[in-house]
Amino acid sequence: MTDDSPGGAAEAADGPSGLRSLLPDLxxxxxxxxxxxxxxxxxxxxxxxxxxxxxxxxxxxxxxxxxxxxxxxxxxxxxxxxxxxxxxxxxxxxxxxxxxxxxxxxxxxxxxxxxxxxxxxxxxxxxxxxxxxxxxxxxxxxxxxxxxxxxxxxxxxxxxxxxxxxxxxxxxxxxxxxxxxxxxxxxxxxxxxxxxxxxxxxxxxxxxxxxxxxxxxxGAAAKPSLTAILEGARYAWGRKELLGTYAVDLAAMFLAMPLAVLPFLADELDAEWSLGLMYAALPAGSLVVSLTSGWTSRVHRHGRMVVLSAALWGVAIAAAGFVGDVWLVLLFLAVAGACDMVSGIFRGAMWNQTIPDELRGRLAGIELLSYSVGPTVGQVRSGGFAAWWGVRASVWSGGLLCAGAVGLLALCLPKLMRYDVRTNEHAVRLRAGRAAAAPAEA
Structure with a gap:
């Protein structure tokens, strides 16, 4: 996704081009x-x-x-x-x-x-x-x-x-x-x-x-207490676009995280030698995105990218469960890892560009739960499905359920899909505050 504003073409003309535009922004x-x-x-x-x-x-x-x-x-x-x-x-x-x-x-x-x-x-x-x-x-x-x-x-x-x-x-x-x-x-x-x-x-x-x-x-920070934690939770609940990023990540990790069944998948494909490669494929895909992430600084509709990449994560995991060739499994796992990294980049950008300083720690705590608990509980889901329905069925069904759940969340949370960092009221307020503070700090 690129800049769809009237000035987008001019920005593209002035900005980096070719391979350089893909390299990480330093x-x-x-x-x-x-x-x-x-x-x-x-x-x-x-x-x-x-x-x-x-x-x-x-x-x-x-x-x-x-x-x-x-x-x-x-x-x-x-x-x-x-x-x-x-x-x-x-x-x-x-x-x-x-x-x-x-x-x-x-x-x-x-x-x-x-x-x-x-x-x-x-x-x-x-x-x-x-x-x-x-x-x-x-x-x-x-x-x-x-x-x-x-x-x-x-x-x-x-x-x-x-x-x-x-x-x-x-x-x-x-x-x-x-x-x-x-x-x-x-x-x-x-x-x-x-x-x-x-x-x-x-x-x-x-x-x-x-x-x-x-x-x-x-100066506005609250003392550590249950009341302070609940204040952060209420703020997150009131920010539906922010809530959407947590919900999308939880759905993706709970429904489509395949790590627990990879040893059994390697056995089923008669490719025990591939287990280490399967574990490495997800972070390898993420690494490719990180090394070519220069384009991410030119994207403004972060919510759409979170939804799209999470849905594609599910599709890639489903494909890894459907195919019977181990090399295709490795390819689709790498694609899934790349999609997960894209989602993570834009979730992080939304959090860091819109959350007030006095609430940032508490919201980071909620964020920690959203991306840590999901994979942990997801292992139980994938293992249980594998025991009940079969290993490959556990993988592809989880991927399809993830894609469907993400699509449903997108429909239920229109603010997430409309999010634009240039016009979002929270991003604009935080950007103005940082700009006003800059001369004083200097």
Whole structure:
């Protein structure tokens, strides 16, 4: 989708063209030193987190030999995710965001140290692994709203789509390369090296975050409380276009997330060798979009792009379930990953360009639940459908249900389809406020 305003053709003539127009927009990187520090910090600690992401279930498997014990890791992570995500959003609005990020990052480093010590014991214990998994989920849930609500403070309003794209690029690079690196480290160096490297990455990340400017709460921020959390929920409910982004993402992830059944799909296609490629296909598709995301800064009707890309995600997942050739399955999974990234970029742009500063943390907490709980519960749906109806039927039916649900949501939420960042009242108000504050800050 391109600019459909009267001046769209003139803008296209003046803007970048050809291959250059597809490359990521580096304007936030050039304009903000704090953005660069946070971006590099996230890249480094993200690689370390993938080491633990792979090492932890491997260690549980080695100590227990039980698939149920490995699956229980997700169970202990779910409750802290829900509780701390909502309360973490209230904390992000009420406290200095920089300090909150530093302390939670340092806390995760300490948890990596606990895993390292346990792994080096002659007889490692299992229970600390579950405690660390739960505490890590809590810390991430507290940190993420602070981090998400900090970006709009350090990035210019007009650069937010580009900033979301660059952050997505960082995530997808980690999602593709991180697990591969983690597998090599765990297999050839051992669990202790994986946990130790994760600890080092958190230490480096803290050093980088300490150097960014402080980010105190706004004067209108509410103290952390249930009332403050409900205030954020009421605001989200009153913003139907915003509510639509949460609902669309939940529908897409709950109905069409296929990760739980990929091992069985590989077996059914008589291509056990392809399982790793299936897991990598989704982030690989996302990576392609991130590397060619320059066009996203020239799109203004973000709501339509969220709906279209989420519906196409469902169609691509359905196609992956229908086809019987493993290479086509991999292709459609990559297409699905690309569509998911497009949806994520424009959801992030809508959130960051319209939500008031004093509510941004609490809305980021709700956002965290929308994109975290959906995939978690979606694994239950896909697994249950596979047991009842068959593996491939679970995949294609979920994709079709997703496309239908997204279409129904588009009909029920016309404000989402009409959203235009140039004319939306919330975006205009926030843009004017940032412009008015700029001379005072200078």
């Amino acid at each position: 304007a936030p990187w050039r304009a903000s030193a704090d953005f660069r520090r946070l971006w590099v910090s996230g890249l480094i600690s993200g690689f370390g987190s993938f080491l633990t992401f792979v090492a932890l279930p491997v260690q549980v498997k080695e100590l227990t030999g039980s698939a149920a014990a490995v699956g229980a890791i997700g169970a202990v992570e779910l409750v802290p995710l829900i509780v701390c995500g909502l309360y973490g959003g209230a904390l992000a609005d009420a406290l200095d965001k920089r300090k909150l990020i530093i302390w939670t990052e340092a806390g995760q480093g300490l948890l990596s140290a606990v895993l390292l010590v346990d792994a080096l014991l002659p007889h490692p214990a299992v229970w600390p692994l579950y405690v660390v998994a739960a505490l890590s989920s809590a810390l991430v849930s507290v940190q993420r709203p602070a981090l998400d609500s900090l970006w709009p403070r350090i990035v210019a309003h007009e650069h937010m789509p580009a900033a979301v794209s660059l952050n997505s690029l960082r995530w997808t690079v980690g999602g593709v390369a991180g697990p591969a690196l983690a597998g090599v480290v765990v297999a050839y160096a051992g669990l202790g090296w994986a946990y130790g490297a994760d600890l080092v990455t958190f230490a480096v990340s803290v050093v980088l975050v300490v150097r960014i400017a402080s980010s105190p709460p706004s």
